[in-house]
Amino acid sequence: MQLYDLNLSGNCYKVRLFLSLIGQQAELTTVNLHAGEHQQADFLAINPRGQVPALVDGELHLGDSQAILVYLARRYANDAWYPQDAVQQGRIAGWLSFAANEVQHGPGSARLGKLFGVPIDQLAVQKKATATLQLLDTQLGNHTWLAQGSQPSIADIAVYPYVALAGDGGIDLAPYAQLNAWFARIRALPGYIDMPGL
Ligand SMILES: N[C@@H](CCC(=O)N[C@@H](CS)C(=O)NCC(=O)O)C(=O)O
Incomplete structure (x- = not known):
């Protein structure tokens, strides 16, 4: 591979x-x-x-x-990472789409602008990023993992990187207690690896 x-x-x-x-x-x-x-x-x-x-x-x-x-x-x-169950698959698809849209165009774009100098309307993306982080913080206040199962799924892995890297885009993650607790759960998974910026 x-x-x-x-x-x-x-x-x-x-x-x-x-x-x-x-x-x-x-x-x-x-x-x-x-x-x-x-x-x-x-x-x-x-x-x-x-x-x-x-x-x-x-x-x-x-x-x-x-x-x-x-x-x-x-x-x-x-x-467990991608259960056969229709409800779980539907929920996971929703989060994969969220990763490619809200996360990529919110915290992901803020990072592109700040770290790589790509011309971007920083005010607009910071607004999108804040809405995205708030939504996730609320979801994770009620659920251990994004797709609501008892174990992590590919939904968590798809959403995690650009959310955890939001600091590179000038976004303060400190106010998001539930998000930070979720980062810690992901970082405790056996086999977890980092990337620069985390
Ligand atoms: N939806 C794609 C987006 C991939 C993407 O935007 N890749 C960037 C690097 S992070 C890239 O290759 N950009 C070059 C380009 O689009 O010209 C994914 O999730 O893999």
């Missing part, structure tokens, strides 16, 4: 973290976005969207961190 990766990408970290939690290994290939490697023909043949992460496993070429989590969970992990 090969993972096309970038150390500072929260989306790539999602996949590295999950691989470690389930005790699977992938050969990492760094894609230098700064040098435009993601737009070169050989990488576009792997992921036509020109984005990392991208996973190659045998014949499978798969982009998008959420899609990769689903694949890895179903293919390599025990059922």
